[in-house]
Amino acid sequence: MRLVALLCVAVLAASAVAVVGQPAVAQDVDARIASIRSAQVGTQKTMRQLDGQIESYQAQRKAAVKERKRAERERNAIKATLATAKAVLDERTARLARVEGEYASPSQAPAPEVYKQRLQAIRKEIRVAEGRRSSIVSRLQAQTRVVRARKSAIINIDRRRKAAIARLRGVEGTLSSLIKQMTAIARLKAEQQATVDLDGQSGVFSWPTTGRITQPYGCTGVKFNGPRGKCKHFHDGIDVASASGTPVRSVAVGVVAYSGWNPYDKEGRAYVVDVVHPDGFVSRYGHLLPTNHVRAGELVHTGQVIGKMGSTGKSTGTHLHFELLRNGRDVDPTAYLPTGVVVVDKTTTKSGLAQKERAIEAARATPTPKPTPTPKPSKTLKYPTATWEEYEAFELCPDLPKGEECDPKKLLARLEGSSGGAPGVPRPYRSTSRASS
Secondary structure: OHHHHHHHHHHHHHHHHHHHHHHHHHHHHHHHHHHHHHHHHHHHHHHHHHHHHHHHHHHHHHHHHHHHHHHHHHHHHHHHHHHHHHHHHHHHHHHHHHHHOOOOOHHHOOOHHHHHHHHHHHHHHHHHHHHHHHHHHHHHHHHHHHHHHHHHHHHHHHHHHHHHHHHHHHHHHHHHHHHHHHHHHHHHHHHHHOOOOOOOOOOOOOOOOOOEEEEOOEEOOOOOOOOEOOEOOEEOOEEEEOOOOOEEEOOOOEEEEEEEEOOOOOOOOOEEEEEEOOOOEEEEEEEEOOOOOOOOOOEEOOOOEEEEEEOOOOOOOOEEEEEEEEOOEEEOHHHOOOOOOOEEOHHHOHHHHHHHHHHHHHHHHOOOOOOOOOOOOOOOOOOOOOOHHHHHHOOOHHHOOOOOOOOHHHHHHHHHHHHOOOOOOOOOOOOOOHHHO
């Protein structure tokens, strides 16, 4: 009896420790989540600051390059002016040599005073040309220093920009590590909320939003998407377009692993939300408006609004980029989403594209028939009474033999003579005329 009592006391003590330990473990998880979330927010802020610095450096470099090109154009213009000044100086120097070679001394010239004045004028022109050349050389040297200063400024800007990019890559790596840590904790938290087996079950998720699918999963012709396998451009999700601000909802119960500016896109930041679901699934929602509906570590339920549709980042228009990852690899989201919820743009699906290509080929193979001209209605001649105007308006000329002159007045006179009557009385018609038909 004593041993049984001791065993019961031990069991009760162990149960009490377990009961007391569960809240402690939950508190530790929540504290860890809060710590990682705070680190994510700080890293995001640093990343955005570095993005702004890099954009500023790019603008400075663009302005510096523009100034350098302008300085180089001015230097090239000064070089052209210097070449002209050198040519003028050479021409005047050669002319002085020719004039000095005409006589051994000025006294041997027929007019020594005139000859001396001529030499003095040429020497004066040479001094003016030398002064102009010296001034242009000074300008060229100063402009060369300006060009070198512009080049040095560009080098310094590039050095600072490269340093900022290196720091940004380090911050992006830190943020990615924090996202992985949050994902691991979120997966444990999500597994506690639901244990549904999602393997191979179509329609287990709900649609994240409403709209029109403008780009499917897989091979595509959009140049924004990178290559993968045999595809020159591969789209790793689906794009659903709708109006700006359209609610975006969680496709299933899960825990938010990240909410902020995309650290994976080096060319254009997009606001994204990653939600971890049970059974190794992660849903990613991109190009959202930066409204901060949910925070990292927050538990979300199916259909809960987690953001609003926008066009942040590298986007051609307002839409939601929805990805579904299974064990770290993207899968086709439509295989797990119910059908008939969004309006599918059939021209973007594989079957729709094939049907469109077949229609184009059929249109090319079938010649377009020429339209049949509509015959003009023939004029009706009143019978048996008719006026000269009606006879004149009636088309009689086509009934004439070839070569005979088409003159309605002569035809009417001929008809009048054969009938012997005046206008308004019956007139004879030929059986081959249009009036008889």
